[in-house]
Amino acid sequence: MNLEGLVPFALALVLAPLLLGVINRTKAFFAGRRGAPLLQAYYDVAKLLRKGAVFSRTTTWVFRAGPILSLAAMLGGLALLPVGGFPAVVAFEGDFVLLAYLLGVARFFTVLAALDTGSAFEGMGASRDVTFSALAEPALLLGLAAVGREAGGLSLSGILPALTAATWLSAAPQIALVAAALLVVFLAENARVPVDDPDTHLELTMIHEVMILDHSGPDLGAILYASVLKLWILGGLLVGVALPVRTGTVLIDLASFLGGLFALAVLTGVIESTMARLRLVRIPQLLVGATTLSILALILVLR
């Protein structure tokens, strides 16, 4: 346990919903609207926590457990993420495997909760979600193997701080490839364009949103909060790899990390405003492509 890791942990708990606000503001800017307040996600969570709930008669305890287990998994994952200058709360060899599998836990129970409703649409979303995430997993784990070899570490708190500007200079193609792969994983896992469109409200075309149609009240609040934490975790991973600011001064490192993260949020907004969603049959190619980038990076690192 690194107690100083609790600082960025707490920071993430507070700031994560802001990422969603930034993304939405960016999209609003491109659409020529003023957009929802930056703090909208906070309002949403607060409102949902104060609400009652409606449950389908079909559902069982699995449906009610889903959001809680997802949120617990995300909190666990957050504890494994080192943030600019700070080590993670918990760091050990192979912690990123645990991180990847904690995301898996959240997904598994979200999917089960979706299937518990017996709705055709939620089954559809669940089916797509497991398909795409199964393909995103190798990209993530292989990409981390590549940067792990480059940095000579086996834990996130060892790898990410070791990726300095000097590493970038000597191994630019490798790290750029991994960063590209991680960007795809980030977009896919967080259900953003071009994989999924968080704005759509047509059940047939949704993936993540359709799985949580039947949740309401505090459960939906937990899901929303878990999803912004996921945005923070995978975004933090990407920023940690792609932004080599390691001055050793805690404040500068932290500020650059946060800057990078919010720049990533803006980038996500730009991508969502300028790109169309891919056809569903095309998404596997994108994810396999990301895996390929990771493998290519590994080949470059290995030789």
Next chain:
Amino acid sequence: MTQMIEAVMVLLVLTNLLLLGTSRLATCIRTVAIQGVALGTLPVLGHAHELSLRLVLLAVGSASLKGVVFPFLLFRAMREADVRHEIEPFVGYTASILIGIGSLAVSVWASSRITLPGPAVSSLVLPAALFTILVGLFVIVSRRKALMQVIGYLAMENGIYAFGVVLVGEIPMLVELGVLLDVFVAVLVMGIAIYHIRREYDHIDVDELDALKG
């Protein structure tokens, strides 16, 4: 310079994967053109300290041929045959990419076993070149449209070019010109053939050519 050459090689590998993963003929043509232009810079990059007019001419010549002339011809063939997409390839796009990864691994392995006459500029050149040749071959056998087969031949030529320019460096210009000429004629002939096949049969699917079998 090695860094630049390696960047070109990474670009080569990535464009190959794009070639495997896309169904739009226009994208494929552009991809091969980008490959050609990027490779065209190689003689200059590889011998930056001893630039000669011959090298520059070779670079400019091949880059303009592959980057401008071939794409122009192919785009025209595409318009005339009125096809935009490879609709139903023999091997699906995701599977193609997976096969691509496999052949990349084979290329890397194979190049680790090949002993070169001299020192290579970068250990990446050989696998990238081999990979390009394999991808070209694969595109030829796995796609239906005749146009895609031409594109496959072009990718193969790019691979051979990469192989030669950086490894040997001293490819006699005549040989290189000969190869280019071959491909040029091939593109022309294929372009004309595609046009005529299309006019006769209303499609350019090569797998239907077995109707000609006795």
Next chain:
Amino acid sequence: MTLLLAGLFVVLAGGFLSLFPRSSGLLGAGGAVAGCLMGLVPAFAVLAGGSPPSLRLPWAVPGGSFHVEIDALSAFFLVPILALSALGAVYGVAYLQAWRGRKAIGLAWLAYNTLVASMILVTIARNVVLFLVAWEMMALASFFLVVFEHEREASREAGWTYLVATHLGTAFLLAFFLMLGRESGSFEFDRLHPPSQAGLFFVLALVGFGTKAGFMPLHVWLPDAHPAAPSHVSALMSGVMIKTGVYGLVRALTFLGPLPAWWGWTLLVVGLTSGLLGVLFALAQHDLKRLLAYHSVENIGIIAMGLGLGLLGLHYGNPVLAVLGFAGALLHVVNHAIFKGLLFLGAGAVIHATQTREMDELGGLMKRMPLTGATFLIGAAAISGLPPLNGFVSEFLIYLGAYRGATSAGAPVAVPSIAAIAGLALIGGLAAACFAKACGVVFLGEPRGAHASGAHEAPRAMGIPMLVLAVACVAIGLLGPLLMRTLAPVLIQVTALPPADVVTSIDEAARPLRFIAGGAGGFLVLAALLALARAVLLSRRPIHESVTWDCGYARPTPRMQYTSSSFAQPLTDLFGLVLRTKRRASAPRGYFPGEAAFASETPDVWRETLWRRLFAGATWGFSKFAWLQQGRVHLYILYIALTLVALLIWGLR
């Protein structure tokens, strides 16, 4: 030793006593339970560090002697065998009630107890003849259990396939042991020494033991035979019987001396193939037990990957990789026994309650069978390798070994390590998808047919074994670091590395496991706290019940739910090139459509292509070479290209 042999005797005696018509199977089950519990004592004693007991009696068979010994490796395999056999026997009492009066239950118990006894004997035999006799006994006893429902055509065919496959495997083993014995001049295990042509022997052992273990493509019998047997037997076969193949392979490796690298590569590739194709075929199934059987192939693949990495670690002098690979593989043997046993027992409870294995007719069982549902869910999460359960612990060890190899070793170790990481990651994601499907379609939602809506919870004798196994899944997830210690003697024996090296590597591996165990505990506490917070928040709020939101559609019916086939369709389509799913559909037509139907089936591609062809090949003759001429330009060019590539590879070899 005496206690284990006495247990063996009790198991067999129980089997024979159950032949008496009035015994109602209780004697057989009682014998199995008592005998197994007796046997567990010496097995645990050895694992706790006791000296390995042995016994050698003369036997009037040429080359044979009754030589048995419980060393660390035997004890490690004995524990899951004994534990699962006992639980299976308890379960079987209630499960076989359904056939009471229609079937000779006594015979089934005789076969069950013989199977248990022969598995025990296989792991402790130290003489070639004794080992092979026990091996054959095991095959025959399980054959009789596979054809338990011999009135069904499918059961008979499954049994037939199994019999042929297992004997082909045994033929290879016979060759392996006879040749090894001839070179060594003795049939005692402790006198066998490395042969001159070790590679040939490795292949023989790989094929022989691999047939039992279910390595692809030798697995063809498995997805047929395991579902055909009664469920507690399926649990035993999938959970531990196929592990005797792994045991045999590991044991054989200790005979064969210094290892060339290609053995490790072979095992790794076999493991990758089995793991990936196993899970893909599992995804395409909609028969619950068949799905589980394919997952056995997948998990055996993961085990083989661990062994392969371990061998490569040994060959390249990388003790950490060797220890982690073997430790992960061996721990996965135990873990798979637990959760696969649990899942098959759960599937049995479902079949018991609904009379069908067809997943697309099930649904909504969580409400009707809460205990079965909850334990099945735990087993499903465990087999998907999700923390905080036991599956994650063993997979993590293999991951850790692979990452060590990938990040710090030279290319010969790094490349296979990367392949293992890629394979494990993909397999993990697909397995989670598959079990989300199995759990979701069978237990959640609304019943899809009359079978499921009339279901009832399983009797207590079936519920308790499932509960015990589910608790074991959680417990091992939380106690991983402690288990590493018990692995030390086994690993020292298997790897033949200096004990100090092994212990250091184990301690190094146990460090992250401590964090994981702590994290698992923390996760459970956190989830409990969140659940509490949720309960507090909801306690003062209005809670309503309604129908599921279905896009505004007012009358959703159970038939509108996603089925197992539709859930898996994106993935099965994606990998259609390998799976070759057959679909038959008659689409609705006209303005007032009447009948419409859709059916899909994914037969085993190895069976359909490789084996069917291989067996028919002899009769086909060479007249079939005409198929070379297809008249397709692509194929001709493909031939040329393939030849060139092959020549290139051959020339550069």
